[in-house]
Amino acid sequence: MLGMTERKLLAEGSSPWLLEPVSNGRDLAQAVNDNRAALESRLLEHGALLFRGFDVSSVGGFEAFAHAISAHQSDYVYRSTPRTSIGNGIFTATEYPPSETIALHCENAYQRSWPLRVAFCCLTPAATGGETPIADMREVSRRIGPRILDHFEARQVRYVRHYRRHVDIPWETVFQTSDRSEVAAFCADNGIALEWLDDDTMRTAQVNQGVAYHPVTGERVFFNQAHLFHISNLEASLASSIVSLFGEDRIPRNACHGDGSPFDLADLEQIRRAFRECAITFPWQRGDVLLVDNMRFAHGRNPFEGERKVVVSLLDPYTPDIEGIAGR
Incomplete structure (x- = not known):
């Protein structure tokens, strides 16, 4: 792909597809615009993409990425977890106490509509723990x-x-x-x-x-x-x-x-x-952006110590035509 190297992050099993810039400090939103068709193909093939080493040091940089990768951000209504809206389709990750584990799940799978893709950005990795494990739903x-x-x-x-x-x-x-x-x-x-x-x-x-x-x-x-x-x-x-x-x-x-x-x-x-056995864990690095197909990969959160700041964007709202659900 133009201006990026790519490889599997982990050697064994399902793993995010790692994308890194050829030169340091490359703007991630611009990289998306330069490689849109290829990135769509990679996401369909691998289900999870990890962008590492790009210039994403603030919420603004992540917001630019989210709007470059999708023109359609989901709101978060009928909530099941506490999180804060930062604005323009960006939210904090679930604000549960650091000592708690958040079990693997697909975003909004308890609702009739859900985002087809979810993007995460690590602005501050925890001193210890705080990974966002994922699991291949297949x-x-x-x-x-x-x-x-x-x-x-x-x-x-x-x-x-x-x-x-x-x-x-x-x-x-x-x-x-x-x-x-x-x-x-x-x-x-x-x-x-x-x-x-x-x-x-x-x-x-x-x-x-x-x-x-x-x-x-x-x-x-x-x-x-x-x-x-x-x-x-x-x-x-x-x-x-x-x-x-x-x-x-x-x-x-x-x-x-x-x-x-x-x-x-x-x-x-x-x-x-089944969720536990399929968990894939890797440490966050500052500025990492993880994009997952929400129906291909579940996500969770490990307990952590120290400051941790991860923000998310829910992309491409989807309402399937499902017959037989009460009230439809």
Whole structure:
């Protein structure tokens, strides 16, 4: 490619495709404009591209890249994690405490619309840890196996959330408004069942896909966040405390099959094991930009120490034509 060298980052298994400038200090947005067709081809082939050594030292440099690689940035509404909007389609990475691990997942796979591509930029790498592991969803899906994939495709996933003051994320943050009528309109437009309970708790429930088909390759992949939303994702003593405090039918977030039947816990463990076994980890370097096909690669976050600043942009919003999802 013009002005860049390229190779596989890691020797074994699925790995990001590494792209580096021939000369130091090259502008990444300009490199994208000079190699657009080739980069699109590489992303389709490899699923994840790591740009390293380019002049990306600020949010502005990353923003220029994001707008060069795609004219369509996604907003982040109906949120599941805390993050701050920096502006112009750029957000902070999920703002969970540094001690916590964020399990591998595909961005917005709990929704009916999601970004086809996600871009990450490391402005400040952590002193220790803080990697953004990724996993090839084709291999994850293979390890999950056809029985579970078929089961999730047929029965889908119901996400149930309860919003209370000072517990989890407030509904005003999730829906990006403090106007209840705007929340009601959003829910009606997106097939989300909404109700206010007697203690001023908001409850939402939505049935979405269990698998999805890549719009270009046609490949079927596991595509949901059941393994994150289900209470078994929490440490056992914490899960028990939450159930004792709120009651099993009013915990902050949970998931089941679309018909309301519970998941097989052994299936959830097999799903989590598949993600863990497929994790690909590499250390961030300052100025790294990682571009992933959101249906080809999941991502997560390792715990870290020290200052860490990673920003993201959600690109190319996509709403598949999926028949059989409740409310469509």
